[in-house]
Amino acid sequence: MRLACKSLIWYPKRAYEAGGYSAQPATMQELYGIADQIKAGGITPWSDGWNADQATGWVGTDWIEEFMLRVHGPDVYDDWIYHRIPFNSPEVVEVFDILGELLKTEGNVLGGPTTILNTPFSEAPLPLFEDPARAMFVRQGNFVTGFLPEDILANMDEELGVFAMPAWEGGFEGQPILGGGDLAALFTLNDDSVALMKFLTAAEFGAEWAQAGGWLSPHRTFDPSHYADETTRRVADIAANAEVFRYDGSDVMPNAVGGGSFWTGMIDWLNDSKTAQQVCDEIEAGWPQ
Template identity: 65%
Template sequence: MRVNPTRRAMLGGAAAATAFGLAGCLANPDEKGGGEGGGSAGGNAGDGTVTILGNFGGVEAEGFNAALKSFSEESGITVEYTSDQDFVNTIRTRAGAGDAPDIALFPQPGALLQMAQEGHIAPIEDYLDVEGLKSTLIAGFLESATAEDGTIYGAPMRLAVKSLVWYPIKAYEEGGWNAEPATFQELMKIGDEIKDSGIAPWSDAWNADQATGWVGTDWLEEFVLRMHGPDVYDQWTKHEIPFNDPQILESLDALGELLKGEGNVLGGSQTILNTAFSEAILPLFEEEPRAMLHRQGNFVTGFLPEEIQADMDNQVGVFALPQWEGGYSEGNPIMGGGDLAALFNKEDDEAKKVMEFITSADFGAEWAEAGGWLSPHQSFDTSLYSDEITRQVAEIASEAAVFRFDGSDLMPGEVGGGSFWTAMNEWIGDEKTSQEALDAVEESWPA
């Protein structure tokens, strides 16, 4: 999953702090922003200090620093991390002024690759064991940091998973419904059974103020990935095929059968548009659930009531959004996000050692135990995670046939965080047909 900085700005309070523990979102309450504070200037090679800039703060920054403590003590390298909520603009400004940090943690691949093209970032093959990384990382993650010529400029240091379906364990089991559907079509049949019981199968909501629509983009990306596979998904996000390609139209129409089908979603289209996305999961955990299924990233548990969070392993169930029968046949694909570490100070061996550590399968034990973090490595010791739900999500990710980064985060900003959102809102609100919505985004794609 990745909730981008714009989306994160919509969130506040304790629930959001918990929710985005895995997606990297909230600022440290003490930070001043704009790259101010410790580590705002890159260190000199060999000075014993390595500076890192990222956009996660608060408890997440605490977890990151805790995971670095033993490494710093053993290596003698001081790591100074700065959180900045305007990360993309700050890193561009600082790099342009010759004041880049040694390392930056990118929440979106597009900005990373753009800066790599400008010559600011070192290829990871210059200092990391690329084949070793590929052998332990979730399949497909490195592709998100790979330029068109095949050069890789970043390595994942944190994972977020979006392709998840949540349900209330007790009520779901009492209904006798299958929690391991093999295909999406089977999941739709389960939805029909739930509907026959008198409640809505799904709860969904997209409202996020000026960022309303990003949940809808995630839905369409999930369908494209499952129905047509990662190759078509890549062509679509890179605009190698038109945004309104017939395969994408087929995916949006299929999504419409789910979200617009009578009785499928609690409250229907207008409820989807008018309800805060953070509230979508709540009807599942009322005393008498009004819906049974909710698709969202692993951050969503942070929005659950405190009494549910205190007993999540017994209250909250999760399974992977299943593959599409007749679609991608190589196994179940997973969509998500993460933070990609990139090296700016190409001459600093100490910075290279830090990069090697934070992108390795050995990184993150302390953060995992504290909660709010997932390793992008299949070989990470899942017993270190603080709860069973996190272990289940980690297993879902590690068992995926392929991983793909959130598509809207790969597209130009005016599309992925603009016209795509708008088109999905107009589509779910029946202001535009599937064809009209896709045509509008295609017309908006920058030359």
């Protein structure tokens, strides 16, 4: 009954356009090239934050899921999240290494791994809107707009830019989107409860929520004019036109993994206390039988 679109790259529109950077990279490799231009101009390309108290590490799992979809495609992604292939398969370890090149390369992310782990995920976008901007990119779901400064929210279409995290050159050729959703569950079967479920799952449901902001319909046929701003309409369009949409992998995995060893493993990997192979081996060994 509610959609979360995660595969989004956010940028500070005024500073970004002033720098002359492209907002339509066709591949991640093209995006890396733009990041190199940003670095050459004396600005750190990325800001990132994984801190979420007991849930620290979930942002890292999203990064791995994004690259699994792009590098190896939805079929391998499905096999991985449903454990039809082991968690420590070579494809997964490869994606850890690819992500490491992005997050661990000096100068790519503000403050490096230590700052990433210590920064609340909700604060990761803030350096983009300082004067001057200290970073240009944040990868995060549509819900991150709820944590932006009030002056940015009040003028979001002019201040905030967004595009879909692009495909991986040599990987899956279409545009994949990672996301999540809020589910409505029926516990008591009667005429009233069935009517309520039909209401909640109807394509036209949520107009008032959409106008209030911070809500996306899971229906492609939902009238986008109900959304309060062009930025949200852009996000809804990105989700609706994806060639492939996949549910957040860690949310699908058993909780001992998706809400446990996968989270802590990402922390161990990012701070270099364990290698990608070690983390993947330990997660696989602890997968519930």
